[in-house]
Amino acid sequence: MEGKKPFERLSTVVRPVNYDLTFKTDLEKFTFEGKADISVETSAPTKSVMLNSVSLDIVQVAFKSQEQSFDKVEVSFSKEDETVTFTFPEELKVGPGNIIINFLGELNDKLKGFYRSKYTTPAGQEKYAAVTQFEPTDARQCFPCWDEPAIKATFDITLVVPQDKVTLSNMPVKKETKDEDNKLKTVSFERSPIMSTYLLAMVVGEYDYVEEKDSDGVLIRVYTPLGKKEQGLFALSVATKTLPFYKNYFNIAYPLPKMDLIAIADFSAGAMENWGLITYRETALLIDESNSSTATKQRVALVVGHEIAHQWFGNLVTMEWWTHLWLNEGFASWIEYLCVDHCFPEFDIWTQFASSDFSEALNLDALKNSHPIEVAVGHPSEIDEIFDSISYCKGASVIRMLHDYIGDRDYRAGMHAYLSKHQYKNTFTEDLWESLEQASGKPINEIMSTWTKQMGYPVIKVCQQMKENCRQLKLEQQRFIADGSHENQTWLVPITICTQSSPTVPVHKFVLRGESEMITIDNVKSDEWVKLNVGGVGFYRVHYAPDMLRQLISSLDCKVLSPRDRLSLQSDLFALCRASVAKIDDVLKVVGSFSHEDNYTVWTDLTSNLANLSILYQYTDFHDSFKAFLRKLFTPIMGTIGWEPKESEGPLTAMLRSLVISQLGRNDDKDVVEEAKKRFEQYCNDGVKLSSDLRGAHLKRHEFYNIFKVYSIALGHGGEKEFESLLKLYKTADLQEEKVRILRALGSVKSTDLINKVLDFAIGKDVRSQDTVFGILGVTGSAEGRDLAWKFVKKNWNELHERYQGGFLLARLIKGTTEDFASEDCLKDIEEFFKVHPAPSAERNIKQSLENIKLNISQLERDAPVVREFLASYI
Ligand code: BES
Ligand code: ZN
Numbered sequence: 001m002e003g004k005k006p007f008e009r010l011s012t013v014v015r016p017v018n019y020d021l022t023f024k025t026d027l028e029k030f031t032f033e034g035k036a037d038i039s040v041e042t043s044a045p046t047k048s049v050m051l052n053s054v055s056l057d058i059v060q061v062a063f064k065s066q067e068q069s070f071d072k073v074e075v076s077f078s079k080e081d082e083t084v085t086f087t088f089p090e091e092l093k094v095g096p097g098n099i100i101i102n103f104l105g106e107l108n109d110k111l112k113g114f115y116r117s118k119y120t121t122p123a124g125q126e127k128y129a130a131v132t133q134f135e136p137t138d139a140r141q142c143f144p145c146w147d148e149p150a151i152k153a154t155f156d157i158t159l160v161v162p163q164d165k166v167t168l169s170n171m172p173v174k175k176e177t178k179d180e181d182n183k184l185k186t187v188s189f190e191r192s193p194i195m196s197t198y199l200l201a202m203v204v205g206e207y208d209y210v211e212e213k214d215s216d217g218v219l220i221r222v223y224t225p226l227g228k229k230e231q232g233l234f235a236l237s238v239a240t241k242t243l244p245f246y247k248n249y250f251n252i253a254y255p256l257p258k259m260d261l262i263a264i265a266d267f268s269a270g271a272m273e274n275w276g277l278i279t280y281r282e283t284a285l286l287i288d289e290s291n292s293s294t295a296t297k298q299r300v301a302l303v304v305g306h307e308i309a310h311q312w313f314g315n316l317v318t319m320e321w322w323t324h325l326w327l328n329e330g331f332a333s334w335i336e337y338l339c340v341d342h343c344f345p346e347f348d349i350w351t352q353f354a355s356s357d358f359s360e361a362l363n364l365d366a367l368k369n370s371h372p373i374e375v376a377v378g379h380p381s382e383i384d385e386i387f388d389s390i391s392y393c394k395g396a397s398v399i400r401m402l403h404d405y406i407g408d409r410d411y412r413a414g415m416h417a418y419l420s421k422h423q424y425k426n427t428f429t430e431d432l433w434e435s436l437e438q439a440s441g442k443p444i445n446e447i448m449s450t451w452t453k454q455m456g457y458p459v460i461k462v463c464q465q466m467k468e469n470c471r472q473l474k475l476e477q478q479r480f481i482a483d484g485s486h487e488n489q490t491w492l493v494p495i496t497i498c499t500q501s502s503p504t505v506p507v508h509k510f511v512l513r514g515e516s517e518m519i520t521i522d523n524v525k526s527d528e529w530v531k532l533n534v535g536g537v538g539f540y541r542v543h544y545a546p547d548m549l550r551q552l553i554s555s556l557d558c559k560v561l562s563p564r565d566r567l568s569l570q571s572d573l574f575a576l577c578r579a580s581v582a583k584i585d586d587v588l589k590v591v592g593s594f595s596h597e598d599n600y601t602v603w604t605d606l607t608s609n610l611a612n613l614s615i616l617y618q619y620t621d622f623h624d625s626f627k628a629f630l631r632k633l634f635t636p637i638m639g640t641i642g643w644e645p646k647e648s649e650g651p652l653t654a655m656l657r658s659l660v661i662s663q664l665g666r667n668d669d670k671d672v673v674e675e676a677k678k679r680f681e682q683y684c685n686d687g688v689k690l691s692s693d694l695r696g697a698h699l700k701r702h703e704f705y706n707i708f709k710v711y712s713i714a715l716g717h718g719g720e721k722e723f724e725s726l727l728k729l730y731k732t733a734d735l736q737e738e739k740v741r742i743l744r745a746l747g748s749v750k751s752t753d754l755i756n757k758v759l760d761f762a763i764g765k766d767v768r769s770q771d772t773v774f775g776i777l778g779v780t781g782s783a784e785g786r787d788l789a790w791k792f793v794k795k796n797w798n799e800l801h802e803r804y805q806g807g808f809l810l811a812r813l814i815k816g817t818t819e820d821f822a823s824e825d826c827l828k829d830i831e832e833f834f835k836v837h838p839a840p841s842a843e844r845n846i847k848q849s850l851e852n853i854k855l856n857i858s859q860l861e862r863d864a865p866v867v868r869e870f871l872a873s874y875i
Contacts, residue, residue: 007378009321010083010146014042014049014092014099016153018191021143023114024160024184025130025204030107030116032130036143038099045091049099052140052147053077053084055113057104061086065097082137082380084144101144109266110805111770113141114202117266118768121206122227129205130161131264131279133272136322136387137380139197149196150320150426158188161204166223168203170195170276172258192275193255194424196318201274203262210236214243218254223262224286231735234287234297235261238304241343249338250312251416252423259311261285261304265736268770268809271303273310273332280307281770282736291735293658293692294651298340298347305339306332317419320426322383326373326452327429329387330395333357334403337396346650348601353400354536354567355605361393362541362575365456366482369847373398373452374429381840387808388845390455397539398451404537405447405494406440414439447492447511451539456480458491459576460512462532463545471524473497475532476516480541482855484579490515493540497521500528503560504535529555536568541575556593563599570594570602574609577863578855584863585870588629595636600656603637607663614667615820616860617867618783625871627667634663643675645691658693658709665713673717680714684725695741711745723754731766740771747778747785755779759792763799772800773809777816789817790830797837806841814842818849822856 020037034056040049061073063086074087086099107116107130116128132142140147157169163178163185171190178185192200208229211221220239222232239261247253256276263285271280284303287296313335314328340349364370371390377383403411418427418435429452433445451457459480465472475495479487492513496506499521508521524530529551532542544552552569555561561569573590576582594606610630617623641657664672682688694710714722723746730742746758761767762775776792779785793800793813804810818830827850834846 010050010052010148010151012146012151013044013046014040015151016146017041017096018154018156019143019145020156020158022158022160023142023202025107027107027116027128027130027162027165027204030128032105032107032114034101034103034105034143036099036101036103036145038101038145039096040099041096042092042094045093047091048085048087049092050083050085051144052082052137053103053144054079054082054138054140055105055108056084056141056144058084058101058144059104060100060102062100063088063092063097064100065093065095067093068097082140103144105142108141109769110803111266111268112138112805112807115266117205117264119205119225119265127206129165129203129265131203131205131267132201132274133268133279134200134274135198135272136325136383137198139200145197147197149198149318149322152194152196152318152424152426154194155192155200156188157192157200157202158186159202159204160184160186164206165204166207168201168223168260168262168277170199170201170274171256190257195275195315199273199275199315199318201272201277201279203264203277203279207262208232209260212236212240214240216244216247216253218243218256219258221258221260222285223260225263225265225282228286228288231286231288232261232263234289235285235300235304238301238343239308242305242308242339245339245342246309246312246335249335249412249415250419251412252312252316252419254311255316256311259308261307266768266770268804268807271307273307273314275311275315278307283740286736288735288737291692291738293695293737293741294654295658295693296737298344298349298352298651301340301344301347302336302349305343306336309335309339312419316424317422318426320428322377322386323374324427324429325383325386326391326395327427327432329391330373330399333392333396334399346652348563348652351564351567351599351601352604353396354564354571355601355608357393357396358400358536358539359571359605359608360389361397361539362457362571363482364389364848365394366480366575366579367848367851368481368483369844369851370455371844372455381806384806384808384841385811385844388811394539398448401451401494401537401539402436402444402448404496406436406442406444410440411436443492447494450491454489454491456487456489457539457541458489458493459541459543460493460495460532461543462548464530464548466526467520469524470520470522471530472518472520473530474516474518475512477512477540478515480575480579482575482579482851483858484581488515491540494538495532496534496538497530497532498534498565499524499530500555500560501525503531503565504562506534527551529561531561531565531569533568535562535564536571541572542568543572543576543581553590553593556590557596563602566594566597566599567602567605570606570609574612578859580859580862583866585866588867588870588874591633595633598637598640600652600659603656603659607659615781616822616856617864619822619860620864620868622864622868622871625874626867629871629874630667631664631669634660634667635669638664638669638672643694654691654693661694662709662712665709665716668717673713676710676713677717680710680722680725683710684729692738695738695745709745711742712748715745716748716750719751720754723749723757727761740774743767743771743775744778746775747781749779750782752784752788755785755788756792759788763796769803770809772803773813773816776813780817780820786817786820790821790826793817794833801837801839806839808841810839811842811845814839815845815849818846819852820856821853822860823853824857827853827857 018039022035024033062071167187169189174190207223209221209223210232222236224232263282267281270284309332414436437444456479458477461476479489497508577587683690
């Protein structure tokens, strides 16, 4: 059998210097005419040039230089490699020249390349905008180019479009002329700095905007749908603070004269950092003060902070190849928190990092089917696959650990050195380590390579010996694997240790290098607890000896342990329990000690761990008793927090209320269900206000997390009538955030018939393709819904596959509909299905799902008898 051809990067014997691009769009026929006049530099004689090109119709190709001129050029395509080869009658001579290409393309509806996005005008008319999304490898769908991040060039863009359209690109407009005969205008933009193709952007459509200059005079605009410009004000204020914040942090000015942020109606990712023209999903940019939730505000701030960080980290300095994608995404996913912490200290956002990025990364990276942060990739489907939680969340987490280890001052100095040394160029991961090493004098490359080149992370097993006034600790490391198996592997682990009398400032810091080490901590009394991993900053789990754990747990009530440490303690315990290292009844007893917890984020993480158990226990006869256990856990905090917001409360209290109500609702608390149903009816029928924090479902990054709130509770305890009311709300809702909230809540319906209706609705014409996945995943909260959703995916496979063209939305859909099963039959069924229906860009996700199902099966088998007994004696 013939093996797969190894992937090859493009040759740069002929390389682009400047692209002069003209596009004439037709927003009725959904086509465009393009012309690319590419100035190239030939470094060795060659007869042919290979570029990337997909789905383009190349009409004419010519080459011109001072000495040579060809207009008969042979053109051949490779569909699989997404390339086009131009072969000239003679060898091109060394030196400058121009390749001139005329081509035709389609404004597609696949949310990539140059595509069309549907919007409705305030008058109710349906229209289309033309927009781009090029990362990672879709610039080649818009024009023939060297579509690799390291082949940078400058760009002159010209758009020929209808006169009434807003026309945007990365740079400001240089010149605009109107042709009254055909009602078209020709807009040309200033030349861009030298940059990668994946960062180019164009938008042609109808928008309003708000604008402001930042403290350095950079003009920032937020473009919104027509008639909604006030919804851009929140993002504008974040952007105006963020741009100078990064300028100061990096000590490098923002290199472009303007920055636009624009909400695009049809958009597959959350947002995209195109240089000077950042595109967003509407829900990731727009805030309607009376209808947006606190969680959405926080998310918008994070997303804006993330994309603006890329303007330096990614755009000015770019990864050399997609293997180093994590540099971009991990770094931006870390610094978005730093930026939000600066703009909104009241969010206590770093604590939230622990329950979002950090937990997500630890869970995924415990799987045998994880992958190292740095991973060799070639073909576009492999590149798509690494936009995952390892690049984002583990990337952000190891950078956080590194920042803590280096200290902010040296870290910033290193960042500045790195960005200035490599500006307008490309880098490997090692380049960053080198700059940080020079700035800090610490062995950064040696330490960090263990985290980025190996997959997984360690569990540190620790036991203590009491000595007079001091504590001797023995630390051992090995890889933590979700199924409890062992692998002898080591990392260079920055360890921090705190004690009861110094709970937030580490009393001891060192780098654990080998498999084990003994250390002594002075001045610790015998009744004091000792904790590793202060603030949960290190990327590892801790397995305490029983006596150490007992001391820590008995202190939970008095809150000497910081919220971040309380969070990390229970998070480790749940993970050790899944790996059958800790016992489930012990863990459930510890959970009881959290009944006096008051921190939103600690509750969030605990809740998500308990929700995972609850999903498993759906397949047992004691699910109802487990629900009763959960009700009992959440009742005291509900008593404190109540339904009504207090005037002086902060955002975290509003979010905690919403979390607690959703948990009590999900677990059938009679009072909460009754109150929720009452409020739902009053809201639907009498227009009584319902706080946006309490309405629907809750967005958790990188995950489609369904939290039961008023909409969901009403639906889950109602029937056809409630379903119809919510559907009506969906159709009349104007704000995209509200639509998505409803869509996700719809899945809480109980009857088979209604679940199927929700699934059909999700894939129907009323839901945008980008949101269908939310709709389908919305039903996976119940055992029956999960079955039906998976059947639905199988039945509609061709349609879904075609819609998402592989791509990460498909990968998320597959993962979300499969990973919660817990039986051998399901396991086999899923395996069989993907043998027949391959999904290349979701291959690893499928393996991860199968691994998770196996873990579910063994966890359930092992724990069910114990939990049954625990609950029987508990109630
Ligand atoms: N560069 C990405 C956008 C992207 C994602 C392009 C996947 C191609 C494939 C952007 O910077 C990003 O990371 N967006 C996130 C939002 C962010 C706040 C985590 C996204 O789209 O989820
Ligand atoms: Zn990003």
